[in-house]
Amino acid sequence: MGRQTLKERIPAFASVIGLGVLIAAYYIIGAVRDANVEYGLKAIVNQSVVVALVATGAVFIYTLGSVDISLGAATGVSALLGAMTYNATGSLWLMFFTCVGVALAIGIINSSLASVFNLPIFVTTVAMMSVLSAFMLILIGLNGKGDTIKVKARDVRPLDTIEIKVGILLAYIALCWFIFTLLPTGREAKFIGGNPLCAFLSGINEKKLAVIASLVSAVGIGLGAFLSIVYAPTLNRNTASSIGMDVIIAIVFGGMPVSGGPRSRILAAVVGAFSMGFLSQIMSMLNLGSGYGQMIKAAIFLLVVFIALGSRRGKLLTR
Amino acid sequence: MKQPSWLKKLLLSLLIPIAVFAVLEIIALVKGVRLFAGEDSWKLFFRAVANVTLTTFALSINLDSGRFDFSLGAVSMLSATVAGTLAQEWGIGPWPTLAIAVVAAALLGLFHGGVYVLTRIPPIIVSLGMTLFYEGCAFAFTGGKGVSLVTRTDIIGFSTIFNYILLTAIAVVAVIILFDNTRFGANYRALLSGQKIAVETGIREKGNALGCYAVSGALMGVVGFISLANTGSQQLSLNFGSIGIMFTAFLPMFIGGWIGRYINKRVGIMLGAVSMALISLAFARFDTASSVQSIISALLLVLFLIYLNNEFAILSKFRKKQKVSEK
Numbered sequence: 001m002g003r004q005t006l007k008e009r010i011p012a013f014a015s016v017i018g019l020g021v022l023i024a025a026y027y028i029i030g031a032v033r034d035a036n037v038e039y040g041l042k043a044i045v046n047q048s049v050v051v052a053l054v055a056t057g058a059v060f061i062y063t064l065g066s067v068d069i070s071l072g073a074a075t076g077v078s079a080l081l082g083a084m085t086y087n088a089t090g091s092l093w094l095m096f097f098t099c100v101g102v103a104l105a106i107g108i109i110n111s112s113l114a115s116v117f118n119l120p121i122f123v124t125t126v127a128m129m130s131v132l133s134a135f136m137l138i139l140i141g142l143n144g145k146g147d148t149i150k151v152k153a154r155d156v157r158p159l160d161t162i163e164i165k166v167g168i169l170l171a172y173i174a175l176c177w178f179i180f181t182l183l184p185t186g187r188e189a190k191f192i193g194g195n196p197l198c199a200f201l202s203g204i205n206e207k208k209l210a211v212i213a214s215l216v217s218a219v220g221i222g223l224g225a226f227l228s229i230v231y232a233p234t235l236n237r238n239t240a241s242s243i244g245m246d247v248i249i250a251i252v253f254g255g256m257p258v259s260g261g262p263r264s265r266i267l268a269a270v271v272g273a274f275s276m277g278f279l280s281q282i283m284s285m286l287n288l289g290s291g292y293g294q295m296i297k298a299a300i301f302l303l304v305v306f307i308a309l310g311s312r313r314g315k316l317l318t319r
Numbered sequence: 320m321k322q323p324s325w326l327k328k329l330l331l332s333l334l335i336p337i338a339v340f341a342v343l344e345i346i347a348l349v350k351g352v353r354l355f356a357g358e359d360s361w362k363l364f365f366r367a368v369a370n371v372t373l374t375t376f377a378l379s380i381n382l383d384s385g386r387f388d389f390s391l392g393a394v395s396m397l398s399a400t401v402a403g404t405l406a407q408e409w410g411i412g413p414w415p416t417l418a419i420a421v422v423a424a425a426l427l428g429l430f431h432g433g434v435y436v437l438t439r440i441p442p443i444i445v446s447l448g449m450t451l452f453y454e455g456c457a458f459a460f461t462g463g464k465g466v467s468l469v470t471r472t473d474i475i476g477f478s479t480i481f482n483y484i485l486l487t488a489i490a491v492v493a494v495i496i497l498f499d500n501t502r503f504g505a506n507y508r509a510l511l512s513g514q515k516i517a518v519e520t521g522i523r524e525k526g527n528a529l530g531c532y533a534v535s536g537a538l539m540g541v542v543g544f545i546s547l548a549n550t551g552s553q554q555l556s557l558n559f560g561s562i563g564i565m566f567t568a569f570l571p572m573f574i575g576g577w578i579g580r581y582i583n584k585r586v587g588i589m590l591g592a593v594s595m596a597l598i599s600l601a602f603a604r605f606d607t608a609s610s611v612q613s614i615i616s617a618l619l620l621v622l623f624l625i626y627l628n629n630e631f632a633i634l635s636k637f638r639k640k641q642k643v644s645e646k
Contacts, residue, residue, distance in 0.1 A: 067443070113621065118628045126566055127617040127624075134613035141610075245389075245447065245559040252444050259441065291459030294557055298451035305448075306438045316514055317524055318441045319385030 014308040015255030015271050022278040026285075035285050042162060046231050048277035049165045050075070050224040054243055055250040055269030056169075056176050057220025060213035062251055063186070063264035064206070065193040066121040070110070071221060072244035073132035076235075078102040078225035080139045083151045083235055092159070095151075095229065100222030106132070107218030108211075115207035129244065136237050151233040159230045168223055173270060176216065180266050185212055193260030250276055253301060255308045275304075328581040332590060335574055339594045343601045352604050354597075358480070363603055365483035366549060367596035370542055372487050372589045375568040375575065376494050377538040379588065380531050382572070384511050386442035390431060391568075392561035393453035394536050398424035399543030399553045400457045403466035406474060413477035413548065420547070421540040427453060428536020432529040454557050466553040477548040486541055487589070494534075495585045503530055570620045571595050573627060 030037040054071050061068050082099035086092065110128055114121045143149050180186035192199040192206055200206065228240055247269075248258065254272030256264050279300060283293035323331070347354045355361060374391065381388045402420035405411070411419075435445045468474050498504040506527050509517040518524050542564070547553050574595075575588030582590075598619075602612045626633065 117625045119621070119624050120628075123569060123624060124621070126569055127621045130566065130613045130617035134610035134617075137610040242558045245562070248443075249447060252447075257441070258444055289459065290463060290557055291455045291457070294451050294455030295459065296455075298448045298455060301451070302434065302438065302440065302445070302448040305440050305444055309438075309440060314439075316518055317436065317528055318439055319514070 014304060014310075015253060015268065015275070018253070018304045018307075019271050019275045019278070022275055022282065026278050026282055029282055029285050033285055040281050040285070044274070044277040044281050045162050045165060047280065048273045049169050050227050050231070050240070051243060051246045051250055051276065052169055052270045052273035053172055053220045053224040053227065054217075055220075055247040055254075055273050056173055056266060057217035058247050059176070059251065059256065059264060059266055059269050060180070060189060060216045061121075062256065062258060063180075063189040063193045063260040064210060064213055065196065065260040066210070066213075067248065067258065068110070068121065068125045068217070069244040069248070070106075070125040070129040070132060071217070071247050072240050072242060073129045073136065074103055074106045074218075074221050075225045075228065075240035075243050076136050076237075077106065077132045077139070078222055079228045079239055080136055080149055080235055082225055083149045083229050083233070084139065084143065086151050086155070086229075087149075092156070096226050099225040099229070100219060103218040103222035103225060104215060107214035107221070111211040111214035115210050121210070133237075133241075136239075140237060148234050148236045150235070151229055153233050156230045156233050165227055165230075168227065169270075172220060172223055173266065176220075177266050179216060185209065189213065190260070190262045190264055193264060194262045246273075246276065249301060252305055323581070331580075332578050332582040332587065335578065336590050336594045336597070339597050343597055346601070347604065350605060354600060354604055356604070360600060360604065361480055362478070362483070364596050364600045365480050365487070366478070366545065367599045368589075368592050369483045369487045369490075369545055371567060371571050371592035371595050373490050373538045373542050374564060375571045375588045375592055376490065376585070377535040377542070378565060378568040379572050379575070380494075380498075380535045380538075381442070384507070384528075384531065386435075386528070386531075387446060388431075388442065388535065389446040389559070389562050389565065390450040390453060391535070391539050392564040393450045393457070394424050394427045394431070395539040395543035395546070395564060396553065396555065396561050397427060397453045397457040397460075397543075398536075398540040399547040400460055400466055400555070402540075402544060403468055403547050403553050404461065406471065407466070407468060413474045416474060416547075417477075417541070417544045420544040421537050424540025424543065425533045425537040428532040428534070428539070429529060431536070432532030435532070436525045436528055450559060450562060454555070454559075454561055457555050458557060461555065463555060465555045466547070467551065468547065469551040471551070474548050475551050478545075483545070486545070490538060490541065491585055491589050494538075495583060497534065498585070499583065503527065507531065567595070570616065570623065573620070573623055577627065 026040070027037060029035070030040065054075060058068060058071055078099045081102045082095045085098040086095035089095075106128070110121075110124060113119055113124045113128075140147060140149060180189075188199070188204045189209055191202070191204060192209060196206065224243070225240070229235065232239070250272030251269055252258055252272065253275050254265070254268030254270070256268035256272075276297075279297055280293075283297060286293075288296065343354055353360075355364070377391050378388065398420045401423045402416050405419055406416040431445065431449045434440075434449065435442055438445065440448075498507060506517070506522045507530075509520075509522055510524055510527055514524070543553075571588060571591030571594070574591030575584060578584075578587030578590050581587075598616070601607075602615075607615075
């Protein structure tokens with residue numbers, strides 16, 4: 001096999017190049033428009049960290065070739081129960097452990113349904129999303145204080161720093177990278193995503209990996225829920241509602257195929273989440289309005305995915 | 320293997336809707352409520368049948384071919400927004416407005432299909448991009464205000480039981496003819512069961528995929544118009560706020576697949592939609608909270624899927640028990 005040409009290499013780095021272009025565009029537009037770039041960067045980190053945490057964990061699920069759209073609702077329920085725990089006990093540690101514990105419990109239910117009853121994971125997560133969204137309404141109703149559940153902002157303000165958020169994200173990425181790259185788990189997951197039949201015949205236990213993937217992902221959901229409370233301590237039925245879809249976008253934006261398999265990468269989620277954060281901030285600086293901003297975001301998303309696909313296009317239409 | 324008689328097939332086809340009706344009637348009797356009380360109940364029922372049948376057709380056309388489509392709700396929303404805005408500006412009646420919604424939605428579907436065919440990006444990802452794009456279009460088109468037709472009594476007056484039945488019947492017949500009795504349908508089925516062989520035998524996959532997206536879009540145009548005429552307005556949503564409509568179609572799609580073993584699959588989907596419409600009516604008549612509705616619907620979906628995915632094991636156990644009791 002000969003050395004790859006530059007043209008062949010570009011798709012592999014399209015997502016990273018895309019992030020670089022977006023960062024450059026952010027600074028250029030910021031300078032031209034005389035915008036507060038520092039403040040904008042904080043907003044980007046705040047927006048992107050939660051998506052990056054949830055998406056990094058979700059890479060394990062997506063690597064197996066599964067799609068989970070209940071991640072947003074799971075984050076929302078974990079955050080609501082975490083906030084209720086804090087209001088009842090006044091302990092930030094208990095709030096933290098509740099967020100992670102609830103997310104783990106949801107992950108166990110999801111993976112059990114899929115592996116014990118042989119259900120397709122995607123449809124299971126559709127059902128879970130409905131149940132969890134409804135559960136959020138019930139929790140807010142139980143709280144009996146209007147349409148929101150609040151944690152006093154001053155109580156969580158000491159944790160609302162970029163250093164803590166980035167620190168948590170880096171620690172979680174390191175954990176995921178270790179499991180994904182240095183343990184057999186990641187290799188086996190890629191094998192299943194690439195060729196499930198061959199993986200099965202090689203003796204790889206898909207059910208066990210599905211449970212591991214759900215649990216690793218649940219830790220990211222729990223951390224995301226905790227940081228959601230820290231950033232926006234007034235929670236409502238829409239808390240984290242868009243995360244499920246944002247995660248898919250982030251993973252794809254980061255250059256990972258949604259079908260999983262051998263090209264799955266842990267860092268794809270982080271690259272994608274921050275690309276989306278920069279893109280949203282650029283749209284805000286350009287003051288295009290919500291409608292046009294979203295149209296341009298969609299077009300750029302499709303363009304990046306198109307470039308990242310490179311020459312991996314067969315004669316048949318992809319399914 | 321012995322094939323069941325036509326009577327048995329018919330009875331099995333009607334089993335789920337009849338069972339659902341019977342269970343709901345018993346609950347209604349216990350609660351002292353009438354399931355069908357007055358015209359409003361019938362209207363609610365037939366509107367749900369129309370909406371769910373058309374949405375399920377739109378979802379299953381592409382999903383059966385492995386093309387997942389998140390953009391159904393966005394197509395419905397944007398086509399209704401365009402049709403409603405033009406109805407307001409041109410002062411046209413309900414049928415021309417419906418025609419505009421259908422044509423606009425078919426074009427949106429065609430554009431979606433075009434992006435998919437040209438870029439070869441996996442369909443689920445294209446649909447994510449198109450959802451964002453169409454939601455943004457609807458927002459930009461009306462400046463975020465949406466459409467209000469509350470003063471247009473002619474369009475609101477379209478929401479009659481007769482029209483709901485008519486639209487459902489037309490859609491069912493059209494989809495059956497198109498997918499079961501035309502060359503397009505034969506090619507669709509060939510591609511569905513063996514993509515590679517079908518393409519190698521000369522079937523034009525791209526044209527077929529474009530057709531599927533256009534038909535799916537057109538069906539969502541009707542759904543969008545039904546919603547517009549019913550509420551007299553079209554609310555807008557961004558950031559994937561439009562995808563919820565798609566999730567109502569999963570249970571009827573799986574029920575339709577099961578009924579499709581005994582009768583035409585499209586009729587099966589309609590019977591699945593009838594079952595769902597009965598449940599929706601019951602929710603309304605029993606004054607069920609929306610959170611409880613979501614949980615019950617999700618549980619029904621999971622239970623039905625558990626049965627479908629473990630049918631052989633369940634039936635084997637059942638038959639074993641039957642044999643033991645016979646001995």
